[in-house]
Amino acid sequence: MNRLVRGSSAAAVLLLALAGCKQEEQGAPVAPAAEPVQAPVVAAPAAADLHDVIENTPSYVIGISYPPAASKYPGLANALSDYAGHAKADLLKSVAELGNDKPTAPYELSLAFDMLVETPAVVAVSADGSSYTGGAHGQPLVARFVWLPEQQQLLKADDLIADAKGWQAISDFTEDKLLEQATVRAQGEDMSPEEQQAQVRNLSKMIDEGTAADATNFGQFQPVMDATGKIAALRFVFPPYQVGPYSDGTQTVDVPAAVLLPHVAADYRGLFAHP
CATH class of the missing domain: 3.30.565.40 (Fervidobacterium nodosum Rt17-B1 like)
Structure with missing residues:
Protein backbone atom coordinates (compact mmCIF):
# COMPACT_ATOMS: atom_id res chain seq x y z
CA MET A 1 0.00 0.00 0.00
CA ASN A 2 2.74 2.48 0.88
CA ARG A 3 4.53 1.49 -2.28
CA LEU A 4 1.36 2.26 -4.33
CA VAL A 5 0.89 5.61 -2.64
CA ARG A 6 4.50 6.52 -3.17
CA GLY A 7 4.20 5.53 -6.85
CA SER A 8 1.05 7.55 -7.30
CA SER A 9 2.60 10.58 -5.62
CA ALA A 10 5.68 10.40 -7.83
CA ALA A 11 3.50 10.16 -10.94
CA ALA A 12 1.50 13.18 -9.83
CA VAL A 13 4.64 15.19 -9.25
CA LEU A 14 5.93 14.26 -12.74
CA LEU A 15 2.64 15.26 -14.39
CA LEU A 16 2.65 18.60 -12.56
CA ALA A 17 6.24 19.25 -13.65
CA LEU A 18 5.42 18.43 -17.28
CA ALA A 19 2.36 20.63 -17.18
CA GLY A 20 4.42 23.49 -15.74
CA CYS A 21 7.01 23.15 -18.52
CA LYS A 22 4.28 23.21 -21.17
CA GLN A 23 2.74 26.32 -19.65
CA GLU A 24 6.15 28.00 -19.57
CA GLU A 25 6.72 27.11 -23.24
CA GLN A 26 3.28 28.39 -24.25
CA GLY A 27 3.60 31.53 -22.16
CA ALA A 28 7.22 32.37 -23.11
CA PRO A 29 7.50 35.69 -24.94
CA VAL A 30 8.30 35.35 -28.66
CA ALA A 31 11.11 37.58 -29.88
CA PRO A 32 9.87 39.90 -32.62
CA ALA A 33 11.09 39.16 -36.14
CA ALA A 34 13.88 41.41 -37.29
CA GLU A 35 12.67 44.12 -39.62
CA PRO A 36 14.20 43.98 -43.11
CA VAL A 37 17.00 46.45 -43.61
CA GLN A 38 16.14 48.91 -46.35
CA ALA A 39 18.82 50.41 -48.53
CA PRO A 40 19.12 54.14 -48.10
CA VAL A 41 17.34 56.14 -50.77
CA VAL A 42 19.83 58.22 -52.72
CA ALA A 43 18.23 61.47 -53.79
CA ALA A 44 18.73 62.57 -57.39
CA PRO A 45 21.01 65.57 -57.71
CA ALA A 46 19.23 68.89 -57.81
CA ALA A 47 19.13 70.42 -61.26
CA ALA A 48 21.17 73.53 -61.85
CA ASP A 49 19.15 76.70 -62.36
CA LEU A 50 19.51 77.21 -66.10
CA HIS A 51 18.68 80.87 -66.52
CA ASP A 52 19.95 82.93 -69.42
CA LEU A 155 27.07 59.08 -73.18
CA LYS A 156 30.84 59.46 -73.53
CA ALA A 157 32.92 58.51 -76.55
CA ASP A 158 35.28 56.25 -74.59
CA ASP A 159 32.30 54.32 -73.17
CA LEU A 160 30.51 54.03 -76.51
CA ILE A 161 33.14 52.21 -78.55
CA ALA A 162 34.39 48.95 -77.09
CA ASP A 163 37.85 48.57 -78.63
CA ALA A 164 40.72 50.17 -80.53
CA LYS A 165 39.60 48.43 -83.72
CA GLY A 166 36.38 50.41 -83.54
CA TRP A 167 38.19 53.74 -83.29
CA GLN A 168 40.32 52.77 -86.26
CA ALA A 169 37.20 52.10 -88.34
CA ILE A 170 35.74 55.48 -87.34
CA SER A 171 39.09 57.19 -87.98
CA ASP A 172 39.35 55.73 -91.49
CA PHE A 173 35.79 56.68 -92.36
CA THR A 174 35.99 60.26 -91.09
CA GLU A 175 39.40 60.92 -92.62
CA ASP A 176 38.17 59.86 -96.07
CA LYS A 177 35.07 62.04 -95.79
CA LEU A 178 37.00 65.10 -94.60
CA LEU A 179 39.47 64.75 -97.47
CA GLU A 180 36.55 64.58 -99.89
CA GLN A 181 35.08 67.75 -98.37
CA ALA A 182 38.47 69.51 -98.57
CA THR A 183 38.77 68.57 -102.25
CA VAL A 184 35.30 69.92 -103.02
CA ARG A 185 36.12 73.22 -101.27
CA ALA A 186 39.39 73.55 -103.16
CA GLN A 187 37.67 72.92 -106.48
CA GLY A 188 35.25 75.73 -105.70
CA GLU A 189 38.05 78.27 -105.30
CA ASP A 190 39.73 80.25 -108.06
CA MET A 191 42.93 78.20 -108.19
CA SER A 192 44.78 76.11 -110.72
CA PRO A 193 44.52 72.30 -110.42
CA GLU A 194 48.09 72.25 -109.07
CA GLU A 195 47.22 74.80 -106.39
CA GLN A 196 44.12 72.84 -105.45
CA GLN A 197 46.13 69.66 -105.03
CA ALA A 198 48.73 71.47 -102.93
CA GLN A 199 46.00 72.86 -100.65
CA VAL A 200 44.48 69.43 -100.13
CA ARG A 201 47.91 67.95 -99.39
CA ASN A 202 48.51 70.61 -96.75
CA LEU A 203 45.14 69.93 -95.16
CA SER A 204 45.63 66.16 -95.22
CA LYS A 205 48.23 66.35 -92.44
CA MET A 206 45.84 68.23 -90.13
CA ILE A 207 43.05 65.83 -90.99
CA ASP A 208 45.25 62.81 -90.35
CA GLU A 209 46.31 64.11 -86.93
CA GLY A 210 42.84 65.35 -85.97
CA THR A 211 41.18 62.02 -86.78
CA ALA A 212 43.79 59.67 -85.29
CA ALA A 213 42.19 56.54 -83.82
CA ASP A 214 41.71 57.85 -80.30
CA ALA A 215 38.53 58.59 -78.36
CA THR A 216 39.76 62.09 -77.48
CA ASN A 217 39.54 63.10 -81.15
CA PHE A 218 35.88 62.05 -81.33
CA GLY A 219 34.60 63.40 -78.03
CA GLN A 220 32.08 65.75 -79.64
CA PHE A 221 29.22 63.96 -81.39
CA GLN A 222 25.47 64.11 -81.74
CA PRO A 223 22.96 61.41 -82.74
CA VAL A 224 21.11 61.51 -86.05
CA MET A 225 17.77 59.82 -85.39
CA ASP A 226 15.56 57.83 -87.73
CA ALA A 227 11.76 57.89 -87.83
CA THR A 228 11.51 55.15 -85.17
CA GLY A 229 13.59 57.03 -82.62
CA LYS A 230 16.74 54.97 -83.12
CA ILE A 231 20.19 56.34 -83.89
CA ALA A 232 20.79 56.05 -87.63
CA ALA A 233 24.21 57.73 -87.49
CA LEU A 234 26.53 59.70 -85.24
CA ARG A 235 27.58 63.14 -86.41
CA PHE A 236 31.12 63.72 -85.19
CA VAL A 237 31.89 67.40 -84.73
CA PHE A 238 35.37 68.87 -85.27
CA PRO A 239 35.98 72.44 -84.01
CA PRO A 240 38.14 74.88 -85.97
CA TYR A 241 41.86 74.02 -85.86
CA GLN A 242 41.30 70.28 -85.27
CA VAL A 243 41.06 69.20 -88.91
CA GLY A 244 41.46 72.52 -90.70
CA PRO A 245 42.19 76.22 -90.30
CA TYR A 246 39.92 78.65 -88.50
CA SER A 247 38.52 79.83 -91.83
CA ASP A 248 37.07 76.37 -92.54
CA GLY A 249 34.91 76.62 -89.41
CA THR A 250 33.38 73.67 -87.58
CA GLN A 251 33.31 70.52 -89.70
CA THR A 252 31.20 67.40 -89.28
CA VAL A 253 31.07 63.83 -90.57
CA ASP A 254 28.08 61.48 -90.27
CA VAL A 255 29.18 57.91 -89.54
CA PRO A 256 26.29 55.51 -90.21
CA ALA A 257 25.11 52.92 -87.71
CA ALA A 258 26.24 50.11 -90.02
CA VAL A 259 29.86 51.23 -89.56
CA LEU A 260 29.48 51.80 -85.83
CA LEU A 261 27.46 48.80 -84.65
CA PRO A 262 30.17 46.11 -84.87
CA HIS A 263 32.18 48.17 -82.39
CA VAL A 264 29.53 49.70 -80.11
CA ALA A 265 29.64 48.52 -76.49
CA ALA A 266 26.88 46.02 -75.67
CA ASP A 267 25.10 48.37 -73.23
CA TYR A 268 24.37 50.86 -76.01
CA ARG A 269 23.60 48.73 -79.07
CA GLY A 270 19.87 48.91 -78.41
CA LEU A 271 19.95 52.66 -79.05
CA PHE A 272 20.99 52.15 -82.67
CA ALA A 273 19.03 51.28 -85.80
CA HIS A 274 20.00 47.81 -86.97
CA PRO A 275 20.42 47.18 -90.71
Missing part, protein backbone atom coordinates in the same frame (compact mmCIF):
# COMPACT_ATOMS: atom_id res chain seq x y z
CA VAL A 53 22.82 85.27 -68.61
CA ILE A 54 23.32 88.78 -69.96
CA GLU A 55 26.12 90.93 -68.53
CA ASN A 56 27.35 94.12 -70.14
CA THR A 57 30.22 96.18 -68.69
CA PRO A 58 32.85 98.47 -70.23
CA SER A 59 35.39 95.61 -69.99
CA TYR A 60 33.37 92.58 -71.01
CA VAL A 61 30.10 91.30 -72.43
CA ILE A 62 28.59 87.91 -71.61
CA GLY A 63 25.61 86.26 -73.22
CA ILE A 64 24.57 82.67 -72.41
CA SER A 65 21.28 81.04 -73.42
CA TYR A 66 19.78 77.65 -72.54
CA PRO A 67 16.90 75.56 -73.90
CA PRO A 68 14.15 75.43 -71.23
CA ALA A 69 13.58 71.70 -71.84
CA ALA A 70 17.07 70.84 -70.55
CA SER A 71 15.95 71.60 -66.99
CA LYS A 72 13.85 68.41 -67.02
CA TYR A 73 17.06 66.37 -66.84
CA PRO A 74 19.04 67.31 -63.69
CA GLY A 75 22.24 65.52 -64.66
CA LEU A 76 22.23 67.10 -68.09
CA ALA A 77 21.38 70.53 -66.69
CA ASN A 78 24.35 70.30 -64.33
CA ALA A 79 26.70 69.38 -67.20
CA LEU A 80 25.53 72.39 -69.24
CA SER A 81 25.86 74.70 -66.25
CA ASP A 82 29.38 73.41 -65.51
CA TYR A 83 30.50 73.97 -69.11
CA ALA A 84 29.13 77.51 -69.17
CA GLY A 85 30.57 78.21 -65.72
CA HIS A 86 34.08 77.23 -66.82
CA ALA A 87 33.82 79.37 -69.95
CA LYS A 88 32.66 82.36 -67.91
CA ALA A 89 35.37 81.85 -65.29
CA ASP A 90 38.06 81.76 -67.99
CA LEU A 91 36.80 85.00 -69.48
CA LEU A 92 36.63 86.79 -66.14
CA LYS A 93 40.15 85.58 -65.32
CA SER A 94 41.40 87.22 -68.52
CA VAL A 95 39.54 90.41 -67.59
CA ALA A 96 41.13 90.42 -64.12
CA GLU A 97 44.59 90.02 -65.64
CA LEU A 98 44.10 93.34 -67.43
CA GLY A 99 44.37 95.14 -64.10
CA ASN A 100 43.75 98.83 -64.70
CA ASP A 101 44.22 98.51 -68.46
CA LYS A 102 41.27 98.78 -70.76
CA PRO A 103 40.94 96.40 -73.71
CA THR A 104 40.76 97.95 -77.17
CA ALA A 105 37.48 96.06 -77.56
CA PRO A 106 35.41 94.55 -74.74
CA TYR A 107 36.17 90.92 -74.02
CA GLU A 108 33.20 88.81 -74.98
CA LEU A 109 31.67 85.43 -74.22
CA SER A 110 28.84 84.30 -76.48
CA LEU A 111 27.45 80.82 -75.85
CA ALA A 112 24.19 79.23 -77.01
CA PHE A 113 22.89 75.82 -75.96
CA ASP A 114 20.25 74.27 -78.23
CA MET A 115 18.15 71.13 -77.93
CA LEU A 116 18.94 68.82 -80.84
CA VAL A 117 17.17 65.58 -79.90
CA GLU A 118 14.63 64.72 -77.23
CA THR A 119 13.24 61.18 -77.10
CA PRO A 120 12.52 58.88 -74.11
CA ALA A 121 15.87 57.17 -74.69
CA VAL A 122 18.16 59.91 -76.02
CA VAL A 123 18.48 63.65 -75.41
CA ALA A 124 21.14 65.75 -77.15
CA VAL A 125 22.16 69.38 -76.67
CA SER A 126 24.65 71.44 -78.66
CA ALA A 127 26.86 74.23 -77.34
CA ASP A 128 28.26 76.71 -79.86
CA GLY A 129 29.88 80.07 -79.34
CA SER A 130 33.16 81.85 -78.84
CA SER A 131 35.24 83.57 -76.20
CA TYR A 132 37.08 86.71 -77.29
CA THR A 133 40.00 87.94 -75.18
CA GLY A 134 41.87 89.93 -77.80
CA GLY A 135 43.46 89.08 -81.09
CA ALA A 136 42.06 88.66 -84.56
CA HIS A 137 39.12 86.50 -83.53
CA GLY A 138 37.58 84.64 -80.63
CA GLN A 139 38.34 81.17 -79.38
CA PRO A 140 35.67 78.74 -80.67
CA LEU A 141 33.49 76.99 -78.10
CA VAL A 142 32.06 73.76 -79.51
CA ALA A 143 30.60 70.93 -77.41
CA ARG A 144 27.92 68.27 -77.60
CA PHE A 145 26.07 66.59 -74.73
CA VAL A 146 24.22 63.28 -75.20
CA TRP A 147 22.07 62.33 -72.20
CA LEU A 148 20.48 58.90 -71.69
CA PRO A 149 17.40 59.42 -69.46
CA GLU A 150 16.87 55.72 -68.77
CA GLN A 151 20.46 55.26 -67.54
CA GLN A 152 20.68 58.75 -66.03
CA GLN A 153 24.09 59.37 -67.56
CA LEU A 154 25.97 61.21 -70.25
